[in-house]
Amino acid sequence: EIVMTQSPATLSVSPGERVILSCRASQSINSKLAWYQQKPGQAPRLLIYGASTRATGIPARFSGSGSGTEFTLTISSLQSEDFAVYYCQSYDNWPPWTFGQGTKVEIK
Amino acid sequence: EVQLLESGGGLVQPGGSLRLSCAASGITFSRYAMYWVRLAPGKGLEWVSTIIVGGNTYYADSVKGRFTISRDDAKSTLYLQMNSLRADDTAVYYCVKDLSGVGTPDYWGQGTVVTVSS
Numbered sequence: 001e002i003v004m005t006q007s008p009a010t011l012s013v014s015p016g017e018r019v020i021l022s023c024r025a026s027q028s029i030n031s032k033l034a035w036y037q038q039k040p041g042q043a044p045r046l047l048i049y050g051a052s053t054r055a056t057g058i059p060a061r062f063s064g065s066g067s068g069t070e071f072t073l074t075i076s077s078l079q080s081e082d083f084a085v086y087y088c089q090s091y092d093n094w095p096p097w098t099f100g101q102g103t104k105v106e107i108k
Numbered sequence: 109e110v111q112l113l114e115s116g117g118g119l120v121q122p123g124g125s126l127r128l129s130c131a132a133s134g135i136t137f138s139r140y141a142m143y144w145v146r147l148a149p150g151k152g153l154e155w156v157s158t159i160i161v162g163g164n165t166y167y168a169d170s171v172k173g174r175f176t177i178s179r180d181d182a183k184s185t186l187y188l189q190m191n192s193l194r195a196d197d198t199a200v201y202y203c204v205k206d207l208s209g210v211g212t213p214d215y216w217g218q219g220t221v222v223t224v225s226s
Contacts, residue, residue: 034212036153043202043216044145044153050210087153091212095166097143097155 002026002090006100012108019075021103023088028068032092035064035073038102039084047086048073075105083107110134112203112217119223124193128220130186130203137184141206143213144177144188146199146222156201157188171197193224 003026013019023033031051036044046055048064051071061076075082088100116128128144144156157177158166165177176189186203200219207214 032212036213038147038153043218045216046207046212046214049207049212055207055214085152089153089212091210094211095155095158096168097158097212099153099155102152 001096002029002093002098004088004090004098004100006086006088006103008103009101010104010106012106013078014108015078015080017078019078019082019105021073021075021086021088021105023066023071023073023100025069025071025090029090029092031067032090033064033066033071034089034091035062036087036089037082037084038087044087078105110205110215112205112215114201114203114217114220117201117220117222119225120193121226122194122224124224125189125191126193126222128188128190128201128203128222130188130217132184132186132203132205135184135205137179138181140208141211142177142179142186143204143206144186145202145204145213145216146197147202147219148196148199151199154199159186160206190222193222195224198222198224 005024033051035048038044052064085102111133113131141160159177174192178187202219203217204213205215
């Protein structure tokens, strides 16, 4: 089973800052990597799939990169509505579909 | 507009059963794989089960043999039958549509809360 590890667990950031979240897979998953955003009390929202393709309606300040085992989600200039928990997820060699443990982006 | 409306959650005693439903609209339901994903208190997202087009089913090891996923394409409805419930099944359960052609969860319902407690 593929294990997804995200870092850091929590990131304290000021609005307007650039944010980089990391995700590592225990084995190569090619580019079969998705990123989700979840705000308290809300359903998750797909941000990125295929490691770097933005989902429909996702602002350009969100970008994904990486391949193999190392991936990043970059938010170019953090907006107030971006404070949330972010999950990476592998969909290579399913089942299972495995999520990382999440990174919480909080206000500094 | 895609809508996924979960129902059937509630409070149940350990060892009990619940059946979750997810009514879909705004999509041709029969064309999509569907997922159940859960979020337990203080924890991260956990994949629970998937049913693909054609009916093949897949389960997380933590629920295998206790949960059953099914679909009624005529009613555009997804189900999750949960038996032998345990305290660690307590979570918000989300119904999720597949991103067609990609094979990953895409659009999520708002979730239904399942609490297993005596």
